[in-house]
Amino acid sequence: MARKPAEQTVHPDAIIEAAAAVFHRQGYHGATMADIAAEVHLTAGSLYHHFPSKQDILIAVLDAGLDQITREVAAIAAASDDPAAKVRQIVRAHIRSVIENTSIAAAVIFESRALLDVPDARDRVAARRDELEALYRGVIEQGVAAGQFAPLDVGIFVKTLFGALNWVSVWYRQGGRLTGEQIADEIAGMFLRALRYES
């Protein structure tokens, strides 16, 4: 049984990347199948051999983004380092993920709402986001319980951290004044100071 003609095969991941880039530029609704197809040198119709619909492409993009970051953060959260070290590592990982993969990260932030009318997908993405948030929450709670962080409202802290980190995908520009590493350190420092006891 014959299969993939090697020359003309486009890997699904390439389509996901391409779609994320177009979504980033034009938003989900503003992106046409033709735009996405052009990015990988296909025509609109050809995309339907790879994904059943535009919506499914979006879902794949969001899953890719959530996969990537959740994997990294979970590893850090599960380690045995002390909470402050974990916070620093998590912030680094999150920012690295956001700037190495800006389009996909931005999609998770900005385009999830396009699934509002697809209950299954909407709920699944929301659940995955909550999971991720729970990982962060766990680390902070651990530090507070150990008396290493000041007692504070962990829920608010985590949302605030999340907002700040996600926002990086909005303003970060390749080749700007600071490297991703420097940005991550600066932000990690800020949040760690916020976690200290008042002197």
Place this chain on the structure above:
Amino acid sequence: MARKPAEQTVHPDAIIEAAAAVFHRQGYHGATMADIAAEVHLTAGSLYHHFPSKQDILIAVLDAGLDQITREVAAIAAASDDPAAKVRQIVRAHIRSVIENTSIAAAVIFESRALLDVPDARDRVAARRDELEALYRGVIEQGVAAGQFAPLDVGIFVKTLFGALNWVSVWYRQGGRLTGEQIADEIAGMFLRALRYES
């Protein structure tokens, strides 16, 4: 010369509010003129007596949002309080603005990109956002110069603060565990701790 038949007049502000609400629910591209019109008991066509196009409605929404918050923040920034007090007030004002006017605030954050292909409007909105950011920057710089805040990267700090505050519009729910006031105080406290010198 005859004018407005009182009974059937819809104030432009009502349309702006309505549009913001629909944008919040469905996104700019996902919102139809009929959706917006229904919100104020009109038909799609009637909206064109109030605004020349859907795009102009979005622009009006964004301007309304920026007007509101800029006015408040500018007043605080210009006052003679000490920088720490100003930061607290600004955070309070920003969050109040975001939660009292969630839809319009969310539009500024999520829908500005829909103007990417309208250079004039795009640039004007971007400029207004930069202005707002500059107000924040000024206050932080003032505190750093006075030796009241630790020397830190003001640019990164402001972006981080912005991200955190704007994100509130994503997760805030009327009638949640905390009031807006409490949320604002918690977040202000976090950022003020981040501004202290390491002990």
Place this chain on the structure above:
DNA sequence: TCTATAATCAAATCAAGATTTGATTAATTG
């Protein structure tokens, strides 16, 4: 009361864009 005009509506226009359809091409495997 009469007239001009704002506000509105229902229905028509018109274009864009997601998806479908019916070939065509090319590589894999027997």
Place this chain on the structure above:
DNA sequence: CAATTAATCAAATCTTGATTTGATTATAGA
């Protein structure tokens, strides 16, 4: 090499939705 099927394309469908058009209604002022 022959058969099968993945991958592709160009062109056709079909729907949705922004905008336009041509009445209609109601009120402010003369």
